[in-house]
Every structure is written in structure tokens, then in C-alpha cells.
Amino acid sequence: MTETTVEREQTTEETVDRRALVLGKRTLRPVEVIEGEVKLQRYRPGQRYVHLLMAVSFTVLFLTGLPLLWEPLSFLAEGGYTRIIHRVAAVGFLAVPPLYLLVDREGAKELLRDSFTYDRDDVRWLLNMGRYALGSASQMPPAGRLNAGQKLHHALVLILAAGVVGSGLTLWIVAGDLTDAQLAWSVLVHNLTAGALVLLTIGHVYFTLVYRAVDRMHTGYISKHAAELEYPKWVEEFEQANGVSLNDAPGQSPDEDPSAADDDEGPRA
Amino acid sequence: MRSAFLLDLAQCIGCEACTIACRVGNELPQGVRYIQISERIRGEFPDLVGGFDNHRCYHCTDAACVNVCPSGALFQEDGLTRVNWDACTGCEYCVSSCPYDVPVMNDGVATKCDGCRDTVNAGGTPWCVETCPSDALQFGPREEIVAEAHRRVDRIRDKYPEAQVYGESQAGGLGVLVVSPEDPARMGLPAAPEVPTAAAVWQEAVKPASFFVTTLAAVGAGVLGVIARRNHLRELAHLHGDGGGEESGGEHGHGGGDGALPGGGDGPDPHGAAAAEGPGSADPVRTDDEVER
Numbered sequence: 001m002t003e004t005t006v007e008r009e010q011t012t013e014e015t016v017d018r019r020a021l022v023l024g025k026r027t028l029r030p031v032e033v034i035e036g037e038v039k040l041q042r043y044r045p046g047q048r049y050v051h052l053l054m055a056v057s058f059t060v061l062f063l064t065g066l067p068l069l070w071e072p073l074s075f076l077a078e079g080g081y082t083r084i085i086h087r088v089a090a091v092g093f094l095a096v097p098p099l100y101l102l103v104d105r106e107g108a109k110e111l112l113r114d115s116f117t118y119d120r121d122d123v124r125w126l127l128n129m130g131r132y133a134l135g136s137a138s139q140m141p142p143a144g145r146l147n148a149g150q151k152l153h154h155a156l157v158l159i160l161a162a163g164v165v166g167s168g169l170t171l172w173i174v175a176g177d178l179t180d181a182q183l184a185w186s187v188l189v190h191n192l193t194a195g196a197l198v199l200l201t202i203g204h205v206y207f208t209l210v211y212r213a214v215d216r217m218h219t220g221y222i223s224k225h226a227a228e229l230e231y232p233k234w235v236e237e238f239e240q241a242n243g244v245s246l247n248d249a250p251g252q253s254p255d256e257d258p259s260a261a262d263d264d265e266g267p268r269a
Numbered sequence: 270m271r272s273a274f275l276l277d278l279a280q281c282i283g284c285e286a287c288t289i290a291c292r293v294g295n296e297l298p299q300g301v302r303y304i305q306i307s308e309r310i311r312g313e314f315p316d317l318v319g320g321f322d323n324h325r326c327y328h329c330t331d332a333a334c335v336n337v338c339p340s341g342a343l344f345q346e347d348g349l350t351r352v353n354w355d356a357c358t359g360c361e362y363c364v365s366s367c368p369y370d371v372p373v374m375n376d377g378v379a380t381k382c383d384g385c386r387d388t389v390n391a392g393g394t395p396w397c398v399e400t401c402p403s404d405a406l407q408f409g410p411r412e413e414i415v416a417e418a419h420r421r422v423d424r425i426r427d428k429y430p431e432a433q434v435y436g437e438s439q440a441g442g443l444g445v446l447v448v449s450p451e452d453p454a455r456m457g458l459p460a461a462p463e464v465p466t467a468a469a470v471w472q473e474a475v476k477p478a479s480f481f482v483t484t485l486a487a488v489g490a491g492v493l494g495v496i497a498r499r500n501h502l503r504e505l506a507h508l509h510g511d512g513g514g515e516e517s518g519g520e521h522g523h524g525g526g527d528g529a530l531p532g533g534g535d536g537p538d539p540h541g542a543a544a545a546e547g548p549g550s551a552d553p554v555r556t557d558d559e560v561e562r
Contacts, residue, residue, distance in 0.1 A: 067340070067358070068339035068340065068358060068360065069339060069476070069480075070480070071340060071341040074339070074340030074341055074342075074356055074358065075356070077339075077340060077358035078355065078356065078357070078358060079359075079377070080358060080359040080377055082358070083358065083359065083360070133493070133497060134493075134496065134497050134500055135496070135497035135498060135499065135500030135501035135502075135503075135504065136500055136501070136504055137501070137504065138504055138508060175361065175362075175365055176361075176365065178365060180333065180365065180366045180367075180368060180465045180468075181465045181466070181467065183337075183362065183365045183366055183465070184337065184366060184465035184466070184467035184468035184471070185465075185467040187337065187362065187467070187468070187471065188467040188468075188470065188471045188475065191471060191475070191476070191479070192475065192479070195479045195482075195483060198483060199482070199483060199486050202483075202486050202487055202490050203486075203490070205490075206490040206493075206494050206497075209494055209498065210494055210497040210498045210501055211501060212498075212501075225505075225508075225509060229505075229508065
């Protein structure tokens with residue numbers, strides 16, 4: 001086959017692959033070649049859709065909550081329409097945990113476990129995270145599926161989300177039965193936890209853009225190079241779990257790997 | 270100028286003229302009242318003592334409603350608590366937080382006495398004061414009203430030994446000074462109406478601090494992000510000899526694996542993963558056979 005033929009066939013296949021990957025319409029393999037680059041599956045479609053629901057609902061909650069906190073925008077809340085939208089978005093936000101358990105129970109359990117489990121490398125990673133924050137990943141202690149910063153982020157999100165949901169439901173459902181002090185504390189907790197979540201989101205977006213990770217959640221795949229640089233221990237686990245050797249077999253196709261046939265389960269690591 | 274009302278409960282005859290004048294003058298909708306008069310009888314027969322409670326906004330200086338109002342619909346002006354109905358978002362926090370249970374909801378918006386703001390600004394007197402036939406109500410500069418309240422208490426002390434002025438210090442000083450012929454607690458007036466601690470903490474400290482921290486974080490992340498991203502691109506270039514593109518999709522790996530990692534082996538990557546890969550072997554695109562398949 002000539003090089004031209006290879007390029008033409010790859011281009012055709014890649015276009016279909018990418019769209020299908022994003023929409024989760026086709027069977028997904030642990031390792032894919034997307035636009036000529038070897039990529040490892042990092043997020044399964046269910047995880048990506050749950051993430052999308054959380055991102056959209058949180059953004060709407062933030063935008064409809066802001067007029068209640070910042071007076072220059074309070075005119076947007078006149079008539080109570082933002083309150084209705086806020087509550088609709090709150091239902092979406094509340095649906096995230098049960099939906100995650102429904103579409104990807106293993107992924108949800110893994111996230112919970114990882115968020116609160118830290119090894120020695122994680123501690124060292126956190127002690128050096130200033131370097132990572134400045135864009136340097138190569139000198140960091142090796143990370144597993146999640147680096148320690150992501151673990152901490154997820155743990156804090158889980159705790160703060162519990163706070164914001166608890167206080168939000170209190171204000172929504174039983175505000176009329178609260179004493180003055182209880183109401184004031186509910187408002188304070190709701191505002192503080194929401195504010196802390198906004199700060200975490202700023203950090204989340206920051207690292208996503210610095211490490212050019214938008215495509216990872218968009219397609220569900222991370223480039224081999226980025227994975228090896230940022231999550232070397234995960235790559236090792238990934239190779240073992242999926243029976244592939246990314247370095248030794250440059251032409252390794254997932255099609256050749258028996259373990260890849262079980263597409264619905266996604267990567268094992 | 271800090272204004273205030275005088276409410277002399279020893280003089281009130283419960284005629285409800287103030288209630289009606291307030292409703293008519295302010296064109297209040299059906300069911301909404303800013304003043305509610307109720308008769309109160311204490312003691313045991315035959316030693317009964319009668320009187321009237323006058324439930325209304327007391328215009329606290331440390332007003333819980335103003336503190337919890339997220340939109341600025343409730344605000345303070347001239348020592349009184351005003352309402353901008355247009356700005357109300359209908360959250361009802363003021364309804365729940367008022368120690369006197371004053372604000373009420375009307376058509377999805379909180380409402381309460383605003384001290385007849387428009388009338389007073391036009392040079393008039395609040396409707397309730399204008400109408401009171403028994404001189405139980407007055408309106409004027411707060412210093413004068415406080416002095417008048419004390420004069421009245423002194424005058425009735427022989428008849429009402431427990432008489433006292435209520436509102437001088439409560440909630441930072443009320444905008445309604447009450448001449449109470451008895452212990453105010455027995456007149457239904459709380460001894461220490463206060464802004465809930467959490468509401469005060471939020472309004473005075475946490476809210477401004479939160480805005481400052483969030484703005485600082487957003488701006489800091491923007492500036493630092495540019496530097497960090499540049500550092501990371503430089504790191505990728507050092508490791509792989511190119512941009513290591515992932516998100517961009519076009520910077521890295523196009524044209525297959527050949528030459529994609531020319532810098533392998535000499536980078537600072539401690540994991541040896543990318544660094545160990547040589548040119549041509551590092552980016553394992555499919556072989557011709559696989560493409561054909």
C-alpha cells in the first residue's frame with residue numbers, strides 16, 4: 001500500500017472514529033488511533049455524559065445564583081424566574097450521583113475510592129504541586145489514574161456538594177419552618193459551599209486548559225504521551241489490565257488483543 | 270436626618286384609623302396590612318387591664334431583613350427600612366428572618382411599611398401619624414422623638430409604674446420608639462431582637478471576602494494560566510520535540526509517528542515512558558496491514 005493510500009484511508013476512518021467516539025455510538029476500544037495519535041481510553045461514555053450533566057447543571061446553578069449574591073445583577077432575579085431555573089438545574093445536579101451509579105457503577109465506586117485514598121507518591125505530589133500548577137509535569141512524583149491534586153479536588157467536591165445540596169434542599173423545602181438563626185445558617189452554608197465549589201471549578205478549568213485536557217473528556221481518550229507524562233503508574237496498570245504493551249509493539253492494534261473485544265467495559269485500569 | 274416614629278401605647282385607643290389610613294393612603298392590595306391592631310387584656314377578673322398591641326415594622330437599625338436580603342430590595346435610608354419592590358426576587362428570606370414577623374409576601378414580592386417614603390419626601394406626614402386621633406403617633410427627627418418618648422413615660426409613671434421607652438437600644442436602635450405602659454415583653458415586644466449571627470457574619474464579612482477571593486482567583490488563574498501553559502508547552506517541546514498536542518489535535522503526531530518524538534531519551538521525564546522512545550517507534554500508528562484490515 002502506498003503512503004497516499006494509507007493517509008486517505010486513515011483520514012476517512014479517523015473522521016468517523018472521532019465523531020463516533022465523542023457520541024459514544026461505536027464500540028470503543030481501550031486503545032485507539034485518533035488523527036494519527038495513539039490514545040488510551042480514560043473516560044467511558046457514561047462517565048462523560050454524567051460529567052456533562054454536572055458541568056451544565058452547575059453552570060446554570062452558578063449563573064442563576066449569582067444575581068442573589070451580587071446586587072448589580074439582582075435585576076435578573078426579579079419576578080423569581082431565575083429561582084425556577086435554579087431549581088430545575090438543582091434537580092439535574094442532584095441526579096448526578098444516582099445517574100453515575102446507574103450508568104457506570106464501577107466508575108462511581110472507583111472515583112469514591114480514589115478520592116479518599118492517598119499513597120506516599122500522592123503526598124509527595126501534593127508537596128510539589130506548585131511546580132505542576134506552573135505547567136511542569138515531568139518532575140512530579142508518579143501519579144496513578146488520578147494525580148493527588150485531582151483526588152483532593154474530587155474529595156472536596158464530594159464534601160462541598162453534600163453541603164450545598166443539603167443546605168439548598170433545606171432552603172427549598174423547609175425554609176418556612178426554620179427559626180431565624182437556622183435560616184441564616186442555611187443561607188451561609190449554602191453560599192459558602194457554593195463559593196468554594198466555584199473556586200474549585202476555577203482550579204479545575206485552569207488545569208484543564210494548562211494541560212490541554214479538554215479533548216480527554218470530549219472524546220474519552222488521552223494521548224499516550226500525555227498519559228505517560230502525567231499518569232505513568234496508570235499507564236502501567238492500563239497495559240497490564242488490557243494486555244497491551246504500548247512501547248514494545250508500535251503497531252499494536254486493539255483488534256488483535258482479545259481483551260479489547262469486551263468493549264463495553266472499557267479500559268480495565 | 271435620622272427620622273423615627275413615636276408609638277404611645279398608653280394613648281392608643283385601638284380605633285384602627287391608622288390601619289385604614291395606611292391601607293388607603295398607600296393603596297395596599299386586599300389582604301395586605303402594614304399595621305395590625307389587636308386588643309390585649311391581661312390579669313384576672315375583676316382586676317383586668319386592657320390595652321392595644323400595635324404590630325408594625327419597627328425599622329431596626331441592625332435590620333435582619335436588610336441583612337438577609339440578597340438583592341438590595343430592602344435598604345436603609347434616613348434611619349428607616351425602605352423597600353424597592355421592583356428589586357425583590359421573592360426569596361422570602363426577610364419574611365423568615367424578621368424578629369417581629371413583619372414582612373409579608375404579596376404577589377410573589379415581599380412588602381412592608383416603608384415609612385411612607387414618597388409622602389414624606391413630598392413634604393407630607395406618614396398616613397398613620399396624620400390620621401391618629403389620640404396623639405398616639407408622631408413622626409420626626411429621632412432625637413426629638415426619643416426625648417418626647419421619655420417625657421411621656423415620665424408623665425404616666427404614676428399610673429403605670431413599669432412604663433418605659435422601648436426601642437432606644439434594641440436592634441441597634443429602632444425607628445419606632447414605643448411608649449410602653451408595661452414591661453414590653455408583656456406587650457409582645459421581644460427584649461433583644463437581633464440579626465441572626467450567621468446573617469451578620471455573611472453580610473459583613475464573608476460575602477465581601479468571598480467576592481474578593483473569587484475575583485482574585487479568577488484573575489490570578491487567568492494570568493498564571495498563560496505562564497503555566499507556556500511552561501507546559503516548553504516542557505512538551507523539550508520532551509517530544511514538538512507541541513505534544515492533544516486538545517489542539519493538529520500540533521502533534523500528524524503525519525504519523527515518524528519524527529514525532531525526536532527528542533526521546535534526553536528529556537527530564539523521570540518515568541522513562543516518553544523519554545525512552547526513539548524516533549519512529551514512539552508513535553505506534555497502525556501498520557499497513559492493520560489499515561487494510
